[in-house]
Amino acid sequence: MRAIAFSTAAAAALVLVYLALGGASYAPAKAADPCTPRDWREPKGVQAVAEQIVLSGIDGAACKLGVSREDVVLAFGSRAALERFAREHGVTPTGLERLVRTGIDRAITDAVEAGVLNPSVAQLIRGLASRIPVGDVIDLLDRFLGQ
Amino acid sequence: MQVTVRPRVSLLGLTVAIVLADSSVVTIALPDILARFDVEIATLAWVLTAYNLALALAAVPAAFVARRRPVPVFGVGVVVFAAASLSCALAPSFDVLVAARAVQGVAGAAVVCSALDLLTGATGDDATAARTWALAGVLGAAIGPAVGGILTQLLGWESIFVVQVPLLLVALLALRGAVAPRIPEPAERPHIAANLALLLVSAALVAALFLLVLLLINGWRIDPLAAGLIVTVMPLAAIVAARYSRRIPSPWVRAASGTILIAGGLAALGWLPHAGALWTVPPQIAVGAGLGLALSALTERALAGRSAQAVHGGWTIAARHAGVVLGLVLLTPIFTADLERNEKDALAAGTAAVVDSHISPLQKLGVARDILVAVDDAKSEARIPDVSDIVGTQDDAHADLASKLQEQLDRAATNTASRSFLAAALIALCALVPIVVGRRDMSV
Numbered sequence: 398m399r400a401i402a403f404s405t406a407a408a409a410a411l412v413l414v415y416l417a418l419g420g421a422s423y424a425p426a427k428a429a430d431p432c433t434p435r436d437w438r439e440p441k442g443v444q445a446v447a448e449q450i451v452l453s454g455i456d457g458a459a460c461k462l463g464v465s466r467e468d469v470v471l472a473f474g475s476r477a478a479l480e481r482f483a484r485e486h487g488v489t490p491t492g493l494e495r496l497v498r499t500g501i502d503r504a505i506t507d508a509v510e511a512g513v514l515n516p517s518v519a520q521l522i523r524g525l526a527s528r529i530p531v532g533d534v535i536d537l538l539d540r541f542l543g544q
Numbered sequence: 545m546q547v548t549v550r551p552r553v554s555l556l557g558l559t560v561a562i563v564l565a566d567s568s569v570v571t572i573a574l575p576d577i578l579a580r581f582d583v584e585i586a587t588l589a590w591v592l593t594a595y596n597l598a599l600a601l602a603a604v605p606a607a608f609v610a611r612r613r614p615v616p617v618f619g620v621g622v623v624v625f626a627a628a629s630l631s632c633a634l635a636p637s638f639d640v641l642v643a644a645r646a647v648q649g650v651a652g653a654a655v656v657c658s659a660l661d662l663l664t665g666a667t668g669d670d671a672t673a674a675r676t677w678a679l680a681g682v683l684g685a686a687i688g689p690a691v692g693g694i695l696t697q698l699l700g701w702e703s704i705f706v707v708q709v710p711l712l713l714v715a716l717l718a719l720r721g722a723v724a725p726r727i728p729e730p731a732e733r734p735h736i737a738a739n740l741a742l743l744l745v746s747a748a749l750v751a752a753l754f755l756l757v758l759l760l761i762n763g764w765r766i767d768p769l770a771a772g773l774i775v776t777v778m779p780l781a782a783i784v785a786a787r788y789s790r791r792i793p794s795p796w797v798r799a800a801s802g803t804i805l806i807a808g809g810l811a812a813l814g815w816l817p818h819a820g821a822l823w824t825v826p827p828q829i830a831v832g833a834g835l836g837l838a839l840s841a842l843t844e845r846a847l848a849g850r851s852a853q854a855v856h857g858g859w860t861i862a863a864r865h866a867g868v869v870l871g872l873v874l875l876t877p878i879f880t881a882d883l884e885r886n887e888k889d890a891l892a893a894g895t896a897a898v899v900d901s902h903i904s905p906l907q908k909l910g911v912a913r914d915i916l917v918a919v920d921d922a923k924s925e926a927r928i929p930d931v932s933d934i935v936g937t938q939d940d941a942h943a944d945l946a947s948k949l950q951e952q953l954d955r956a957a958t959n960t961a962s963r964s965f966l967a968a969a970l971i972a973l974c975a976l977v978p979i980v981v982g983r984r985d986m987s988v
Contacts, residue, residue: 398797400792400797400798400801401797401800401801401804403801404800404801404802404804404805404808404834405804407805407808407830408804408805408807408808408809408811408830409808411808411809411812411826411827411830412808412811412812412815415812415815415816415817415827416815418817418818419817420812420814420815420816420817421815423815423816423817423818423819423955423958423959423962424886424889424955424956424959424962425886425889425890425892425893425952425955425956425959426893426896426952426955427889427893428892428893428896429896445905447905448905452899465892466896466899467891467892467893467895467896467899468892470895470899471891471892471895474912474913474916
């Protein structure tokens with residue numbers, strides 16, 4: 398019977414040590430909640446500011462749809478992915494674009510209020526964001542990056 | 545020329561070890577076999593299932609034939625097994641490979657069952673024969689993945705089957721002057737508790753013998769040779785445990801202790817705190833030691849005092865390999881579902897890492913595109929891509945992104961195997977039920 402007690406103690410000790418070292422939570426990182434505002438990074442240049450604004454806009458769309466920001470980013474990877482995503486979440490590709498544009502508009506306001514964006518530059522970006530055809534941009538990137 | 549007792553016992557033990565190693569020997573070679581034959585991953589599992597299923601189904605009928613004429617059954621079995629091994633190596637299509645594996649399984653059943661009677665004839669003692677036969681079986685099963693990995697890396701997967709042929713033909717020398725023991729009539733009832741426990745322990749060991757190897761090679765990108773060396777920890781622990789197991793006189797205590805160690809080791813593999821071969825060493829020691837204690841104790845109990853030995857040997861082989869098939873059937877769907885889930889989670893985590901990285905927006909788009917292409921390519925070869933080659937390490941921002949992406953992939957690969965290991969640990973714990981219920985019957 399001593400052998401059984403020894404085996405049980407050894408097995409339990411091994412499992413407990415692995416659990417204490419984080420074995421139960423060693424998995425891919427969970428996506429952040431898109432409804433919780435992210436901190437503004439120190440943006441360097443207009444490109445970086447614009448990137449953060451777009452990402453913030455995507456957060457807004459993701460929050461409305463109840464998905465992660467990463468799901469929306471991946472949906473904009475190609476026309477096929479965009480159509481699949483729209484089908485799965487009961488929105489049209491145009492509806493999804495509209496959600497992102499609304500989010501971007503709100504993110505621009507936030508950026509101006511946070512003092513990281515000049516109001517006149519903000520107005521320019523706002524104008525661009527409302528007019529750029531997202532589908533055409535995806536096709537353009539497809540061609541550019543595919544080379 | 546007659547062969548003396550010791551070489552005869554060694555040759556018979558070697559044959560049993562080779563036949564039972566074939567149950568798991570191709571595990572490391574599976575990605576290479578996948579690359580050679582264009583089949584679905586689910587279909588690929590038939591290379592393992594066909595052998596184990598045929599061995600499980602043929603073991604008892606083969607044992608009934610072997611008990612009457614063990615010498616010719618062993619001889620024919622070895623020749624057919626060697627021919628089937630050669631057919632596996634030369635198989636022009638996947639169907640031929642699976643068919644040859646099934647023939648190997650049937651011939652293997654005849655070989656291991658007749659070897660038990662021949663061992664009784666050679667040693668003149670049922671208990672010694674049973675112990676030798678059980679130990680050879682344990683070592684064969686445990687050493688299979690390691691040998692397979694080393695041969696695959698050095699000489700290609702076909703060599704796994706080719707090297708068996710000369711070894712098996714040499715083993716035929718064991719038949720020179722072999723004496724078949726007297727055949728008692730009729731065969732007694734099989735030992736239900738010991739065989740049921742063997743079935744469950746073998747089902748649990750599928751995770752340690754098959755899944756661990758897949759995790760090392762396909763998940764963590766360790767080359768087959770190194771993976772083969774890493775998993776030798778298990779057979780080494782099994783040898784040490786088997787050597788000292790006689791200090792525990794009660795077989796049921798040995799069986800229970802071994803099963804608890806197997807369950808603990810599998811649970812620890814299910815809760816690995818980090819990716820990396822070193823983290824698998826302590827659980828492998830637990831599983832290996834448990835295997836050395838439990839499988840030999842249960843096999844010996846299933847055979848002890850029961851006649852005819854070959855028939856009861858057949859029952860243990862049927863139980864063990866039915867267990868392997870059960871393990872594959874139970875664990876494969878869990879693994880497949882977790883693979884899909886982790887693939888999705890890793891993609892989301894990888895996307896977050898790219899989006900939040902400090903490289904320029906246009907570079908982000910390029911990197912994301914290249915990674916998606918690499919992941920698709922790697923998926924068809926059932927492996928995880930090496931992202932540092934894709935992202936590059938030209939500056940701190942790229943190096944940091946590559947390391948974060950690799951971390952997420954390692955986490956996903958490790959987590960994919962996690963629930964399967966835990967389910968296997970649960971199956972091992974279930975084996976304690978027949979061990980405890982049948983403990984009076986298993987005591988000395």
